[in-house]
Amino acid sequence: MSDILNQLLGQLGPQGIQAISKQIGADDSQTSNALGGVIPTLLGAMANNSKSQSGANGLLGALDSDHDGSILDDVAGFVGNFNQGPGEGILKHVLGGNQPVVESGLSAKTGLNSSQISNLLKIAAPLIMGYLGRQKRASNNQGFDIGGIADLLGGMTRESDQSTGIDLGDILNVVGGLTGNQTQRSGGIGGLLGKLFGR
Numbered sequence: 001m002s003d004i005l006n007q008l009l010g011q012l013g014p015q016g017i018q019a020i021s022k023q024i025g026a027d028d029s030q031t032s033n034a035l036g037g038v039i040p041t042l043l044g045a046m047a048n049n050s051k052s053q054s055g056a057n058g059l060l061g062a063l064d065s066d067h068d069g070s071i072l073d074d075v076a077g078f079v080g081n082f083n084q085g086p087g088e089g090i091l092k093h094v095l096g097g098n099q100p101v102v103e104s105g106l107s108a109k110t111g112l113n114s115s116q117i118s119n120l121l122k123i124a125a126p127l128i129m130g131y132l133g134r135q136k137r138a139s140n141n142q143g144f145d146i147g148g149i150a151d152l153l154g155g156m157t158r159e160s161d162q163s164t165g166i167d168l169g170d171i172l173n174v175v176g177g178l179t180g181n182q183t184q185r186s187g188g189i190g191g192l193l194g195k196l197f198g199r
Helices: 003-024 028-050 051-064 070-080 087-094 097-109 114-139 149-158 168-175 182-197
Strands: none
Touching: 003 028, 003 070, 003 114, 028 051, 028 087, 028 097, 028 114, 051 114, 051 149, 051 182, 070 087, 070 114, 087 114, 097 114
């Protein structure tokens, strides 16, 4: 598991994982395993979106105004009311029309049903944004600018390569809004998630 996954899961802690598991109706090991696919996929999508100036501006603006990292101080409180949180809106920006394909692929590889995966994505997206917001402040904004945010996120995602064999390009091909039919995109997410979960 990559460094960023370890850091984020470490900040969630056992109680955070338990709270998420309870909310989505899964056991702790299933939740941790699924997060091992969800987090790199969302980071890859954010990196792709940030390659455009408008996308980078949107992400940086959101980190400055809405995601200071405080969500990580009360994970259980957020998880208990996640449907009132910003998860759904974040996913619309990050995954767009690819969300059903990503959900289907994650469901097939983790054994969680589509409803569980949908809820896990809604929970994970704000937590990732909170993590990034906290990192932005801790680094005094170093790397968190229009020119650097895509590279920074890409570097975070590539940390997964060393232990999972994921290629950032695989993630971007799936969630980057590339042209192609649904079958082609579904094959892409299947291949990517096969790498994520070793299947």
